Amino acid sequence: MLRKLHIKDHSSEVRLFKQRAIIAIIIVVIMVLGIVSRLIYLQIYSHQHFSTLSQNNRLKIVPLPPTRGLIYDRNGLLLAKNIPSFSIELIPEQVKDIDDTLARLNQLIPISDSDRKHFRRLLKQKRRFQSIPLRYRLTEEEVARFSVNRHLFKGVSIQARLIRYYPFGQAGVHAIGYVGRIDTRELKRIDSADYSATTHIGKLGIERSYEDELHGQVGYQQEEVNAQNRTLRIIDKTPPVAGKNLTLNIDIKLQEYVDNALGEYRGSIVAIDPNNGEVLAFVSKPGYDPNPFVTGIDSKSYKALRDSPDKPLFNRTVLGQYPPGSTIKPFIGLAGLDAGIANNSLFCPGWFQLEGDERRYRDWKKHGHGDTNLDKAIVESCDVYFYELAQRLRIDRMYQFMSLFGFGKKTGIDILGELPGLYPSREWKRRKRNQAWFPGETVITGIGQGFTLTTPLQLASATATLSMDGLHFRPSLVHSMQGADDPEPELTPATRYKSVLLKNPRYWETIKRSMMRVLHGPRGTARGSAQGATYKIAGKTGTAQVFGIAQDAEYNEEEIDKRLRDHSLFVGFAPFDKPTIAVAVIAENGGSGGRVAAPLARKVFDAYLLGTGL
């Protein structure tokens, strides 16, 4: 029975297979006919056309570089433009001995090792008939020297190319960034066809994060050349599409002014429009001139920049992580109000002690503030009040509340590489340090010391959020983009994060009023900075320790090395009733926040609101 079944299956399987095999043959034949008809089309029908292309003539394809998009500030001033510059270029297939040519050229025009290395890399990358740049920014003298000897160098020519130029130099370099020659790592990332005519690519800042928009699309020209490779005629041309022009939110005049105002101080100032998150000023000091980077900075100058103790290459605004110090107090105060535990006052003797602990947490004011409520604690920056408040809030609640303002998280600004800062939590400490959380750590977190780290941008963004009663915008540098064919600039819409909601919205007013008295009150820590102001400012000073001082030891500014002095901080916004600018100032080793950072902020407010000094 079984056997019979098997035999039956076998014959039906053979039938099935043969059936399928026949179908396969039919499909194969149909596909072959498809190929044949394609060949008939190519070889018979279009034979004449292809013959002409092939006979005697050769086709050459020349890529045409797109013009890189320009970058403007919010008032239409050019921040990055393209200027013509002479470069010396070489077409490999026309040069018999490249080594010899380079050696002879070097006697006329100095060619550095890095130029050579770059050239070798491109040599492998490009087609034999494509022109490869050897050196940029020839001086007029070098151009002249080569021109006289041109007949000795077959396949070498001087080309005028557009190169990037940043007219404002170091002001704004940390926001705008710069372009540089494409390196090996970038070669892997980009589409080599799209960049076949492009020599530079955005390395940092806006130039990097908006590379795709700024670059544009390569064009090409199909040329007919004779046996000597001379162009006979242009058969086809697809013009390149220029990159999009960007308009930034930054006001470059304000930026320059702020940069100068910082003077000798290292540090950072960020100004944001709290109504939409637009970044008005983005200063990290010291800066550096981006222009040498475009054509290849020499290694000596680069080393000097890299090894400078002032760290000019370091983008403090988004990479500098500082302890926020007392600038954090208004936020902690809000947390206390929201938790319903910041209504009473306490007596400040000048120190604070946890129950069952020897250690004394000192106030900056040695003999204490006496009876202190929340308002006084903010206006006079009483530490003891916030030690106590933090201890009652506990770290979990603080962590949760501060996260709403973006502390410990990236702000999401539109340039790459931003750091998130740090707002500590139990979970964080267990994960990173494998340790339990100690109550003493909660206490110092209350005055923005301990583990807490913020970037200047985070502080400015959090202040902006506070000034708008919790309306939280993503900070943005780019205002709009406009392609060559776009009739209207395409606006970058403001991105809103989840708003901070309080149990009672009147708490906002409470805290902001205290912040106003920091400047306008008779005992405010920054009372000098609002003198003669025609508008009302709200803010908070901060002084962040750079190194720890021993228990009960006196802090003597004169005796301490300059670089170990406290950082001077200030956050604030203005005008009080209808804020249009929020600012964070950090002057490294500036000392007291009220003395250095707050007056700097006043200058920024005056400049932006009244135009003073611009």
Next chain:
Amino acid sequence: MIIDHYTSSHRRRFSLSESLHIDAPLMIGLLLTAALGLVILYSASNQSEAIILRQLTRLTVAFGIMVVIAQVPPQQLRFWTPWLFAIGIVLLIAVLVFGEGKGATRWLDIGFVRFQPSEIIKITLPMVLAWYLADTSLPPKPSRVIVCLILIVVPTLLIAKQPDLGTSLVIASSGIFVMLLSGIRWRFIFSAMLAAIAAAPLLWYFMHDYQRQRVLTFLNPEQDLLGSGWHIVQSKIAIGSGGLYGKGWLNGTQSHLEFLPERSTDFIFAVYGEEFGLMGILVLLTLYLFIIARSLYISAQAQDTFGRLVGGSIAITFFFNIFVNIGMVTGLLPVVGLPLPLISYGGTSMVTLMIAFGILMSLHTHRKLLSQ
């Protein structure tokens, strides 16, 4: 009838091809095509004798391996199939972990030889599917179809991750050919096709920008004259200018003026088209069709399901390779980088191909005289 069979084969028992387990018509077809390939390669390589010599050595080795494989009875092949497949999969994983190769990791270095584990899979995937399907009567039940699909998808993904899209495409289709030949129901086939069409936009969504660019290039090569569009434009000029009779051997201008890239490997068909014209191409296509027809005939004659499915899949995969290569060179299909079987310069895929033909010959020459 049975007696007749017996006597006729008994009479021819001493013929050379019979004792070597070689199928003479298939052998002749392969040899003619390979010879034509050497002629084309001589021109494509700018008359380099060194290259011809190297290719000739490879061909000799490959044909030798084919003859060796042909000696192994199909039962043996069938017995070893699952083990070989398992080894192939293990090596594929190893290559992802330790592999080397420029740009993509496809090679495995085991001291004295370097090879691509994907080549093992090329042969053993159809075999393992046939081995699995031959267990029960055909057409297979849906549950078996699903197992088969898993067997196809795993190596395909492993190879695609290397990344080698061309090979993974060939391997996936060789598996699918086994399924089609096994007689799975048309409604499966049609619903699978519908699903594939429906999945296409989804795929687009998951693709990287550069992959999208590649698809766009295929749809409009003139848009990308600096990338792979250049290959296509140049090979179309080469083939088109060849016309009906071609420019004559060694006289192709496009190819000799170095305007045609990869002209001895993936784009060798364009050299042939330029120098031998449509007539020459028809000759080559005829040779190919003869090999395919003979292979399908051998498969249909095979005595068991395993043999039929393996043989049929080898024949159709062979054609698929040819179709994709010619389609690519003539601008019908996107550039995926597959060689033209038996013609293109290169060793690895040649050996794999000849092993496959060795299996076909083994199937044909080891038939038992008394069938059920």
